[in-house]
Amino acid sequence: MSATGGARRWLGLGALALGLTLTGCRTTGTAAKPGAPQAKQVVEFDPVTVTADLELDRLNDEELFAGGTSAFAANDFKQAARYFGRLVDFHPDSPHRRQALYNAGLAHQRLKEWDDAYGRFSELAEPAKGQGDALEASFRVAETLYHLERYDEATQMLSTLVARDDLPAGRRIEAQVQQGICQVESGKTDDAEATLRKALTAYDALPDKAEVEDYFPAQAHFFVGEIYRLHYEAVKLEASRGSDGLAKDLNYKAELLLSAQGHYLRSIRVGNGYWATAAGAQIGALYENLYEHMVNSPTPPELNAEEAGVYRQELRKKIRVLLTKSINIYERTLEAAERIGSQSAFVDRTRQSLEKVKRLLLADADGESAPEPEGAAAPHS
Template identity: 75%
Template sequence: MSVSRWWWLAVLGLGVAGCRTTGAVAGPDSATPPVTQEIQFDAVTVTADLELDKLNDEELFAEGTSAFAANDFKQAARYFGRLADFHPNSQHRRQALYNAGLAHQRLKEWEEAWHRFSELADAAKGQGDALDAAFRVAETQYHLERYDEAISLLTTLAERQDLPLNRRIEARVQQGICELEAGRPDASEATLRKAISAYESLTDKDEVDDYFPAQAHFFVGELYRMHYENVQLDPAKGADKLAEDLNYKAELLLSAQGHYLRSIRVGNGYWATAAGSQIGALYEDLYARMVNSPAPAELNAEEAVVYRQELRKKIRVLLTKSINIYERTLETAERIGSQSTFVDRTRESLAKVKALLLADAEGEPVPAPPATEDDPHS
């Protein structure tokens, strides 16, 4: 719920109880003693949602539960919120607070969700719903771009030795992602590697959920992808510098690929598909940069032809690698029944790269792949 709406509800919720006005009313003769007149009003409370005023806490909880089950999150938030606000002694209040937060979260109403979860959350000592609510608070802070607050809370959770390792790894991975979003790549990598080390140290890896270790590897891959993208290929600097930058860029690509492959090996379907998609996109991106790069200025016409021929061979290798990665990613997604934006993007990219390779094989000019709206490399 927005700050302005809470202010509005606070004003309307003020009780007007026992309001009375008193005043001296003079008689027609100035010598007549003043007549005291008292006007008494019944107590009135303005509730701001009169339709729900007739429902008790049990009825509100039942209606909210029914609405949530029916995916009517707007109504669920309304019923649960009413219970939490107007029935402070109800046995259902804590659950209503949590469920109201969940309903707002499903609606992507992050400020309102934050307000509900915050009342329950206890990052330092909480268990049960207080612990779960603390993780939810961090998630809402992430979406509200309050990264410093989320990092502080998640650090507290990650360092709690009384929590199961699975929850500490979860907190550590989320902390690393928030650090990345806050523009702290070095801190992010250190934090993510701590989570990975904790996972790798386990003898029985089935003790923890594979989602978060796979996510940690994926985001270390993302860090190296960002480093890769920061290296620019500029032929104007000369052939030697271009070759140096190209080799360095290829090393960063392989480093990113290595972490994406580790993410795939963890075995989580969602992150395996996402990682495969990103590997294919890296090769596709390097192809685009190379095919659009002019020959170094110091090469004469004959040398430039040889340069283009060698470049064409490398381009075909990149396209072939990209196709292989995309095909394996789609096979994995189909085998595990994964559906996500990564799967859709992979399918589209595969068709595009196959067309490029076919055009190159037929001796046609190879155009640069067009940037798409959701392409992170554009």
């Protein structure tokens, strides 16, 4: 059928629907007597919904599938979703329908249209027993649920995948790592740490590590580091606790920083470029953050002016060490990213942070070299 013929057919159907509606319309009001003024009449129409895509209406399922495949290959995901979606919705008996359903979900996913992607993938997904596209769709459903912030639902689907003995070790570990990440996002950090450590234990036990993409163990180590970073951020430095309490909190905060750093370093050692860069950026950011906490922490109230001066001098020494560590880690992270050609938001953030910390270190050196006025009080942030 030609494009003109398709348009004519759609218009004909619309006119028929409108004619049927007019035939069955309702009027309100009473009949007027001859010669009397006409009473006002209200005409109410039943709602009519017409759905059509004039361009695609003339295409059969083979043509739609070919058009969607071509658009997807050209990275025109909007067109791909349109073609595949038309096939799925209007050709239920097509042999291409399942593949079109999956591809439509992928196209929506590339467009970050998570609700639409979820709708397509969920029709295919079979997390308990599915194979092939039904299995792949199950992983995709969990991913879309993650982006929709429906973390508990994603966790449940992934736990079903983890429990399957028939899956290869790599897919089970992949599901378990993703499950742990969803638990982190939902605030269940204890459950998340247990889940991620189980995934890493399963990975370490594999005689052939090539069974698993290095992306997933690196990601698992990274998110265990994230858990300790969250614990680190939860510790507040309060001057009201006095010098002993403040020292205790600062030491505990430093211990949590080192724990987070340890897991980020393990992520780097796995050798995946993306997560190595991300982990390096987070380590540098931790030192930068601790610097900000220390430089902005108030002096313990029980110290007199002389003691406060000594306190600030000692604090400045520690701050300089933190800034130097942060610079070193940022530079090594950028060197690694350049070697492997990694480009990500973490790389951009690392460059910005490196310049910021260098300025802070220069400012600290300038502040130390400048003579203080005689009798000046200890400096405060």
